Amino acid sequence: MFKLQLPTDPFWVKNVVESNIEELLTDHAYCEQKAATNAITLIIQNPQIPELVSEMAELVKEEMDHFKRVHDIIIKRGYSFGLERKDNYVNELIKFLKRGGGEAKRTESMVDRLLLAAMIEARSCERFKTLSEHVDDKELSEFYYELMISEANHYTLFIGLARKYGTGIDVEKRWEEWLAYEGEVIKRYGKAETIHG
Numbered sequence: 001m002f003k004l005q006l007p008t009d010p011f012w013v014k015n016v017v018e019s020n021i022e023e024l025l026t027d028h029a030y031c032e033q034k035a036a037t038n039a040i041t042l043i044i045q046n047p048q049i050p051e052l053v054s055e056m057a058e059l060v061k062e063e064m065d066h067f068k069r070v071h072d073i074i075i076k077r078g079y080s081f082g083l084e085r086k087d088n089y090v091n092e093l094i095k096f097l098k099r100g101g102g103e104a105k106r107t108e109s110m111v112d113r114l115l116l117a118a119m120i121e122a123r124s125c126e127r128f129k130t131l132s133e134h135v136d137d138k139e140l141s142e143f144y145y146e147l148m149i150s151e152a153n154h155y156t157l158f159i160g161l162a163r164k165y166g167t168g169i170d171v172e173k174r175w176e177e178w179l180a181y182e183g184e185v186i187k188r189y190g191k192a193e194t195i196h197g
């Protein structure tokens, strides 16, 4: 799926997630909030690209809609919505970002931020697919199937923007580097009841 190097073992759903759905949902709600926050950050960093600003403005609405739907499920089930959970997986990915100083590095930095977002969408989509196929909970199975399609579209959006606006950058080569790096990172996960855990 999306050339991800390592598929998620259904063990994660059966032996980790299903024992603590409340924790999964709290973490998931914050993943959606962070996706919206990231889209806002991309607007602030790239005001010179009208298409990007417009797409990100739409994305903020969609991700906050996802957030609200997860929050609604939490409340409906009588769970409590806790504090934000640390996302060690995303923090490890962030370390791989090329940080641009000055105008010359600006496009490179923008492309990397778009690829980071594409990477998180791709893995989230893969996790949602695994959840929808294996979770023994009809409501959540259907919910994650729907979100899987939505996040797949976001992956396509971010990769597309990187290719279109990454003038002078070998975006395909850099994407291969991201895939290889993520493949190493994700080996250490699959043990916690969080979306990327």
Ligand SMILES: [Fe+2]
Residues within 6 Å of the ligand: 032, 035, 062, 063, 066, 150, 151
């Ligand atoms: Fe989302």
Ligand SMILES: [Fe+2]
Residues within 6 Å of the ligand: 035, 063, 121, 150, 151, 154
């Ligand atoms: Fe998304």
